[in-house]
């Protein structure tokens with residue numbers, strides 16, 4: 157496994173690759189990330205993993221400075237999984253005009269996203285998805301556009317809105333990249349693995365799987381024929397709030413457009429974001445209804 161810090165070295169190394177499978181991450185790797193790398197390994201391609209905590213996707217009051225950075229442990233896990241190249245650029249490498257005090261204005265051209273990116277997680281995290289899409293496009297340019305014929309990038313389904321936006325960006329910008337979605341890895345109690353789970357106290361960790369269970373109850377109710385989505389969302393929000401959660405949103409959407417679900421939609425996704433103390437957890441369940 158080669159560990160590369162600069163774009164120039166990466167480009168040189170990838171120049172002769174025919175197939176590349178890329179897994180972008182922000183590090184602090186857990187079994188969910190490793191599952192994505194294992195999926196990349198099945199593609200018969202050079203497996204590239206990036207580790208970069210992207211300042212552009214964090215808001216002013218978010219956890220950029222405290223975000224867990226565990227490079228040595230991450231590299232050990234990637235070596236054991238069989239990644240071929242790990243790209244660990246500095247902020248200056250990705251953003252040549254980077255200046256930590258400049259409040260994100262160092263990236264002069266950013267991706268302007270459609271309205272959907274201001275909803276759901278985008279409502280609580282203004283600018284997050286534009287910062288995320290901007291770095292992903294930059295990483296795609298660095299990883300893919302020096303020759304490979306087969307270009308695959310793998311994203312987890314846990315960040316459903318992120319996956320949706322990346323797929324849309326690839327389509328809108330005609331990027332010749334195949335986006336593959338990896339399943340959400342869960343603890344035995346249902347809690348979706350996330351780097352931010354490490355912020356939870358033991359009591360919060362016990363409570364945390366309730367978000368997934370609550371989303372599951374919404375799926376059951378919808379499958380039983382209840383299509384009063386607005387009421388179901390309000391009831392679930394109230395239920396979690398009574399148990400001490402601070403709910404950002406609970407929303408039933410079309411899995412195809414991410415617009416609020418209507419009774420005509422058959423492919424649905426229920427998404428939720430809610431806080432245990434200061435720790436924000438997100439989760440979602442995709443499901444299909446049978447036509448009447």
Ligand code: PAF
Nearest residue numbers: 180181182210288291315
């Ligand atoms: O999902 C993440 O870890 C990040 O949003 C990503 C895709 C690596 C971009 O910084």
